[in-house]
Amino acid sequence: MADYDNSRYTYAQVLAGTGYYMKDDKLRYSAGVKTMQTKLNTAGYDSGTPDGKFGGGTDTAVKSFQRAKSLTVDGKAGKATLTELDKTASGGGNASAEAKNLKKKFGSIISSFASKNSIGEDVLGGFILTESSGSGFVDGALKIRFENHIFLKAVPSASTTFKVEDKVHYYKKNGKWYKTHTGKQTSEYEAFNLAKNISENYAYYSISMGLPQIMGFNHKVTGYDTPKAMFTGFSKSEDKQMEGFCTFIVNYSSGSLLKACQSRDFTKMGQIYNGDGSTYGPKLKANAADYAKA
Known part of the structure; x- marks a missing residue:
């Protein structure tokens, strides 16, 4: 039985490195836990109605967030978890530097493909934000x-x-x-x-x-006749790589991924693309919210 009194620490104290929050079977109220729950929900990790009580739903949401962010998955929300949560939470605040950079460099391409295929621009931008590797070239050669x-x-x-x-x-x-x-x-x-x-x-x-690290065997759904043609196209510019990625999303899995994007079903998107909707879906949703703010 977990007997842990989360009310001992404020959110600011935990964020600064003092203590942590974790499941409490006695469900005692903590203002800091309520703040964390609100941030988890706005970041796309459903912890239920924020009530300040760290129960099973909050425990699941924390672990899903930790897993998605490559943190230690132990259900203990300490400094590392809250720091990452503050960066990710979609409720208020500014967009991440990654989202701003993505929109600045490729916003017109993303907007064009989103409009053409009836996808929310934030959904497509969030998908690309999740999957892009940050750079499509290394020392002038295709990555x-x-x-x-x-x-x-x-x-x-x-x-x-x-x-x-x-x-x-x-x-x-x-x-x-x-x-x-x-x-x-x-x-x-x-x-x-x-x-x-x-x-x-x-x-x-x-x-x-390139930037999206798409496998050569996916050349057809990326818009190229052969893997070599894809390599040649991607070698021209990061813009070509982004166009290929957008085409890939539209065509992948016989159009089922496109339908999930159109309906804003992030869990389904995660299931189709990554095989794990419960973990990958919230990450896509959070990044879509991040891109929307950029």
Whole structure:
């Protein structure tokens, strides 16, 4: 039984690093918990009617928020959780720097696609905000990530050059094995170029590309005839990458994602795109609210 008196700390104290809030089976009132509940609701994480009592619904909302923000998922809302919540909450305040930058750079593209496809501009902007990697190029070259397992599934004979062990990807060069994903584009391109020498089409097929990091095997729904054509198009500009991402959202899953976007069903959007509507849906909703303020 959780016997924790949340009324001991104000919201400001917890935000500053003193104490935390957590589930209290006695459901004692706390003004700070009520503030947190309001912020959770406006950020898209339903904790029920804000009543200042940290029960099961609030516990679920806190854990969902922590999971979506890659925080420790323990139901304890301390400084890290409240700090992230204050940045995310859609009720009042200013838009995030990421949302402002996205609208400044690609607002016209997002607006055009949203209008053309009867999607709320905030919904489409929030989706892109959730999925964009922040940069489509590194040192002038298209940002990529080569996925060994995708290539090996398409070309099993390439096992002499590529392997995956304990989820770690390796490629073989000059008789020595190197890690593919090192955080640097050098290793990604070395693996990619080795793959091109084995099968050019499947090499392009097996990389994620640009700002949205869309896989080459999704070239059709992104608006390109081949994975290589997608690579060439994305290499032209980040605008082309964003156009491709918008097209991808519209066409993905035979149009079912588009319908979910049109109806503003964030849970369904999360289910279709990420397979987890309960976690991913609130994140999409919060980012849509963030984009709306930008």
